[in-house]
Amino acid sequence: MQQGVILFFVLNDTKKTKRVLQVLRERRIEQYTVLNTFGSYGLYHHGYVNYAPSVAGGMNSSKELDERRYNKTFLIPVPSEEESxxxxxxxxxxxxxxxxxxxxxLFTVPMVKTD
Incomplete structure (x- = not known):
């Protein structure tokens, strides 16, 4: 039986974090996790891999990618698909x-209670 969903939200423009937190407060969501994360281009930028990821390079200009050091990833449990x-x-x-x-x-993953 589905027991709700986890809403995953990866925000690339970290300057908008306060607006996201305001929405969560307004909707009375008190339990969530916020992580500083970076994607495949971040691995390249920080020297963990020696090739530029083609997907990241195709989606944004290299200038935008160079300016973006990390993202904010929100994990938000929500009681229903409709609310999510x-x-x-x-x-x-x-x-x-x-x-x-x-x-x-933005995407969701169902939560299921197992016995």
């Missing part, structure tokens, strides 16, 4: 996340 969709829509509006913008990504 409403939260996702609100977060997408305030952070300008749209398909193809490279500003971030």
């Amino acid at each position: 969709l409403a939260i996702m829509q609100q977060l997408a509006e305030i952070t300008n996340i749209q398909e193809g913008t490279g500003n971030g990504i």
Whole structure:
């Protein structure tokens, strides 16, 4: 049985973190985790790999990637799929996340209780 979902939100524009936290407060979401993360281009930028990832390079200009040192990744447990969709829509509006913008990504993973 599904017991809710985990909303994953990777925010590339970390300057908008306060706006995201405000939305969570307004929706009375008190339990969530925020991580400083970086993607495959971050591995290249920090010298962990010696090749530039083609996906990251194709989505953004190298100048934008050089300026972005890390992302904020939010893990937000939400009790229902319906509520997660409403939260996702609100977060997408305030952070300008749209398909193809490279500003971030929103997705959910179902939580299931096992015996």
